[in-house]
Each structure stands twice: as C-alpha cells, then as structure tokens.
Amino acid sequence: MRILVVGAGATGGFFGARLHEAGRDVTFLVRPARAEVLRRRGLRITGVGPDTVVTPNLVTASEVDGPYDLVLLTVKATALTPALQDLKPAVGTRTTIVPFLNGMAHMDTLNDAYGREVVLGGVVRVITTLSDDGDIVQLAPLADIAVGEQDGARSERVERVAAVLGGAGFDFAVSGDILTAMWHKWIFISTLGALNTLARGSVGEAVAVPGGADLGARIAAEGAAVAAAAGHPVPQSTLDGVVAFTSRPGSTDTASLYRDLVAGRATEVEQILGDLTARASASGVATPLLDLATLQLRIHENRRAE
Known part of the structure; x- marks a missing residue:
C-alpha cells in the first residue's frame, strides 16, 4: 500500500517515521523549505527513548506523480486549504484519506471535497514539538492512532x-x-489549551496558585456540555481523565495551541475553540471560560495581522 503523509511536522513526521521504520511504503508531501531541512538533516526524532534518524521519501506539490492508496492528512487546520490543493493529484478512485486534524470542521470540508466514501475519521494522540533545527521532540511516551468509518x-x-x-x-x-472519539479528543485539547491560555502557564503552574486547582475541571465541564448537546456525551470516566490530566501538581504539560501562542505563531484558535464556542452558542450552552480563552487568542491573531 502506497502511503502519502501530508506534512512532516511534529505529528506527521513522528508517525510517518515510525511507519517508515516498520517497512511501510511511505512518502511525505512537504513544502520546499521543509524538504530542504529533511534532505540535509534527515527526519530526526529525539526525546523519549533512543534518537531516531530516517531518510524519508519526499515530494513537493509539483512532484506528486499519481494516486496513493492511503493519504494521512497531518497538517494543522490553518494549512488545510493549501494542503487540499497540493494533494489533488494524489487522490484517485481507490484512495482513502485519513485526517488527523484538531476539531471537527475539517470533516465537513473533506466530505464536501471528496465524499464520505473516501474519508475515514481519525484520532491521533502524541505529545511532540519541533525544535529550532526542525527535529521532532517527543515530550511523553504517549503515541496512538484510531481510525474508523x-x-x-x-x-x-x-x-x-x-x-x-x-x-x-x-x-x-x-x-x-x-x-464520538474525535469529539472526546476535541474536548480534551480545548480544555488543556484554554487552561494554558487563561493561566498563561503550564498545568502545574495553574494548579500551584489559589483558584487554579479546579480550573481544568470547570473548563472540561463546559466542553462536555457542548459535546452532549451535539449528541456525543462524554462518559464520566473519560471526563475524569481529562480533569486528572489538567489538575496534576507539578505538571509541565501545555497544549500546542498555547505553545504557538507563546512563540508568537499563528494558532488554531478558530478550529479548536472558535468552532466549539460557536456550536455552544447555537445549542444554548453557556461556555464563559472557553469564550474568554477564545477572545484572548483572537486578540493575539489580530496583533499578528497588524
């Protein structure tokens, strides 16, 4: 099976490299600047366990030579529109697309573009980031994928x-x-991202100050109410896990949404929080903490645009 991984960042690069190591036929579709880095340094993974360096098969948009059997779409939601244009030649009559984007809005976009019969749902969980050199740094052992019709x-x-x-x-x-699994991940990442944004710090930093210990639980309750209104209620055990993760003393955990904010980069505010709060409003669900985090991130985006 020919696999095309669209994007070789912190998520796509990690899982694509693991597939490459396992002997799968993997090619990465990347932008020219990223291709230059990977050709010069290799695709490197550091952090948890032994360091890994693989020599990946790379193509840029102009070099895609025909359909692939499986397309793993791993770009950030802010890059979805150009990515769909780039991968057009890679999608044929027997292609399956599995997106690993945050939120849910991308599913409507992909279904409209290719049809539900082409697109599977996908959930990926991994805690990684890119170093200044373009290497993938794994911050915790967690790494898993779920897919389904x-x-x-x-x-x-x-x-x-x-x-x-x-x-x-x-x-x-x-x-x-x-x-439903995608919705539940959405509630987790929105809770963590909103907590980091409102506290301007990690989970542990929020928990360490008065009023911070229950912030994760309060945000998670808002997100769970939105999911329930959408027909995807969060089981108590799952919600308890989100609360436990976002209330651990000493935890250095932060969401990629927050790391982008701190670094002055564009964030996925609209795809992660904006869409969630819009659905909450449409359903009559009050989400004051999620609304406030969304507002703060939108101010950041406006400042970047000035």
Missing part, C-alpha cells in the same frame, strides 16, 4: 488500513464510533 461500520477498507497502520511502533485501534 464515519458511520461506524467495520468495512473492508478499514481492514486494509488497519493492516498497514497496525504493528508499526505505536498503538493502533479501529473505532466503532470514530466521530
């Missing part, structure tokens, strides 16, 4: 995807309700 069916193509993604150096599962 949007209607929950156990289809033949899901089995084909499972055969190539399974056993490749990370945990993998097929979900019978992938859209």
Whole structure:
C-alpha cells in the first residue's frame, strides 16, 4: 500500500517515521523549505527513548506523480486549504484519506471535497514539538492512532488500513464510533489549551496558585456540555481523565495551541475553540471560560495581522 503523509511536522513526521521504520511504503508531501531541512538533516526524532534518524521519501506539490492508496492528512487546520490543493493529484478512485486534524470542521470540508466514501475519521494522540533545527521532540511516551468509518461500520477498507497502520511502533485501534472519539479528543485539547491560555502557564503552574486547582475541571465541564448537546456525551470516566490530566501538581504539560501562542505563531484558535464556542452558542450552552480563552487568542491573531 502506497502511503502519502501530508506534512512532516511534529505529528506527521513522528508517525510517518515510525511507519517508515516498520517497512511501510511511505512518502511525505512537504513544502520546499521543509524538504530542504529533511534532505540535509534527515527526519530526526529525539526525546523519549533512543534518537531516531530516517531518510524519508519526499515530494513537493509539483512532484506528486499519481494516486496513493492511503493519504494521512497531518497538517494543522490553518494549512488545510493549501494542503487540499497540493494533494489533488494524489487522490484517485481507490484512495482513502485519513485526517488527523484538531476539531471537527475539517470533516465537513473533506466530505464536501471528496465524499464520505473516501474519508475515514481519525484520532491521533502524541505529545511532540519541533525544535529550532526542525527535529521532532517527543515530550511523553504517549503515541496512538484510531481510525474508523464515519458511520461506524467495520468495512473492508478499514481492514486494509488497519493492516498497514497496525504493528508499526505505536498503538493502533479501529473505532466503532470514530466521530464520538474525535469529539472526546476535541474536548480534551480545548480544555488543556484554554487552561494554558487563561493561566498563561503550564498545568502545574495553574494548579500551584489559589483558584487554579479546579480550573481544568470547570473548563472540561463546559466542553462536555457542548459535546452532549451535539449528541456525543462524554462518559464520566473519560471526563475524569481529562480533569486528572489538567489538575496534576507539578505538571509541565501545555497544549500546542498555547505553545504557538507563546512563540508568537499563528494558532488554531478558530478550529479548536472558535468552532466549539460557536456550536455552544447555537445549542444554548453557556461556555464563559472557553469564550474568554477564545477572545484572548483572537486578540493575539489580530496583533499578528497588524
């Protein structure tokens, strides 16, 4: 199975490298500047466990030579529109697209562009970032992928995807309700991102000051209410896990949303928090803490645009 990984950043680069190491036929679709870095340094993963360096197969948009069997879409939501243009030649009649973007809005975009019969749902969990040299730094051992048909069916193509993604150096599962799994991840990342943004610090820094210990729980409750209104209620055990993660004393954990904010980069505010709060408003669900975090990040984006 020919696999095209769209993007070789902190997420796509990590999982693509693991697939490459496992002997899968992997090519990365990247921008010219990223291609130059990877050709010069290799695709490097540091942090947890031994350092890894692989020599990846790379193409830029003008070099895509025809359809691939599986497209793993790993760009940030802010880069989705140009990525869809770049990967057009890679999508044929037998191509399956699995997106690993945050939020849910991208599913509507992909379904409109290619049809639900081409697009699987996907959830990826990994805590990584890019170093100044362009290397992938894994910050914690967590690394897993779940995929599934949007209607929950156990289809033949899901089995084909499972055969190539399974056993490749990370945990993998097929979900019978992938859209709900995507919603639950959305609630987790929005909770962590909003907490970091409002506290202007890590989980541990928030927990260490008066009034910070229950901030994660209060934000998570707002997100869970939105998910329930959308028909994807968060089980208590899952919600307890989100609260535990966002209330650990001494934790240095931060969301990529917050790391982008601190670095002065563009953030996924609209895809992660803006869309969530808009759905909350449409459903009559009050989300004052999520609204405030969204406002702060929008001010950041306006300042960047000036």
